Amino acid sequence: MKRRALSSLLLHAALLLLAVVTATPLVWMVSASLMADGEANSEPPPFFPSEVTWEHYRELFTRLDLGRHFLNSLLLATAVTLSSLLLNSMAGYAFAKLRFPGRNRLFALLLAAMVIPAQVSMLPLFLLMKSLGLVNTYWGVILPSMATILGIFLVRQYALSIPGELLDAARIDGASEFRIYRTVVLPLLQPVLVTMAVFNFMASWNDFMWPLIILTDDARYTLPVALANLSGEHVQDTELMMAGAVLTVMPVLLMFLALQRQYIAGITLGGVKE
């Protein structure tokens, strides 16, 4: 019995240590964002602010106008999420449930293309956007993310379980294919759609490289691009930069805490291969 208590103690000590190591950077980020100017760089550097101040957050929204970039990010992530939900669910459903010649070959082709990382496409994509006049526009950010192979794959896997008789019954009743998709399929897909919405929103919010490339005008920068830009100019302003980091991280972190179950379900759905 004693041995058991000891191993339980050791186990929980290890768990706790790892939790402290994991949480510390995030806790310090919040803590430092509330310190007075220069306090984080005093000797010895404190972990908690001697006095809480909100001045850096005020400065973010007034002098640095980060509110604008926050709205840019919010707008783009929302647009990407909604449009990709629609396009991916339509295509995924078609691959799972509609019979047409060449279906399996086309799907296999898409899956094979999943190996290619997005960065490989970015140089020609930029030239394409330039010829379309979409450099430095919101469309330039949204368009390439409006449909994803992974999203189509996830919807298809989920839609395979929809009973074909249900669809056939609706057809016999004279419902059009689009009506079937809207009134029968979409409600059944709801769990996977919620998961994908969380996924896509976060991925779009956190995205950095493509917005950095395609957005050239400061006013259109998303939050991560603006933050990266500011952190170069304000290297010494630790507290201010931590406030900016908190502003960037908090929306997705809170979203994760609220919708944790759906998010983690998505990982195992995509992760369990074959």
Add this chain to the structure above:
Amino acid sequence: MKGNKAEVRAALLFLAPGLFVIGVFFLLPVAGVFLLSFTDFDIYALADAGNTRFMGLRNYQALLQSDVFWTALRNTLVFAFVGGPLTVAVSLAAALLVDARITRFKGLFRTVYFAPVVTTLVAIAVVWRYLYHPRFGLLNRVLGWVGIGPIDWLGDPRWALFALILLAVWKNFGYNMVLFLAGLQSIPAQLYEAARIDGAGVWRELRHITLPMLGPTFLFVGVITAVGYLQLFAEPYVMTRGGGPVNSTLSVVLFMYKEGFRWWNMGFAAAVAFVLFLVILAVTMLQVRLQKGVGE
């Protein structure tokens, strides 16, 4: 595969928007990068595409002779194949700890471990730049308590890449942990019961049941981690001012970005992109091979 006319037409309509987006904004550019890599497309061509000339393999020749490229490739491979296994090891340890029978507050620990995964990489890179500060950084302060002298994490070429690896482990281990937890849950309980009847201890259970049964998960987790790490970009962009000190954290993608979008040597950068594609393809093929070996 047959289908009636109405169904085929519906399928086409449902597929068209999604496939159009993927075709035009992903597959077409991927094909384009291959063509682009055989040209001298640069800032003059950007103004007038007529200024582009066919170069044959000269971009690739230049690439192979570029010391900076080899440095970037070496850094990227080190990041992927040192950082990858390290991440997988921490993920596995975390999963085993959380999954243990006597562990309490499992959900809480899992949430805390997972939180870094969802955070914005750029913001986190900004935070860690301060954690790594030689004088005021938290890390050196903690190391100071155990008598380890101040390390200039991001300023010393011997440490900078390792510093980025540590950040990556912290940020990503929670993701793999979730996959390992799913793998652990799929191991039949009877195996453990049988082992207990035979009097096997915790370590023997781990060695003879848990780890072998996790084989397929290991492979999958290892490869997605390595492939993700081969795309290293934001960390050096934000933390080491674009790959410093003395290119010790320059990655292949960062090199491509600088050549292509800072100096507008897009033909040359396209060759870099194509090499990146080949490296990632090779790692993925290796997975397919190994997967057949493991069986399943």
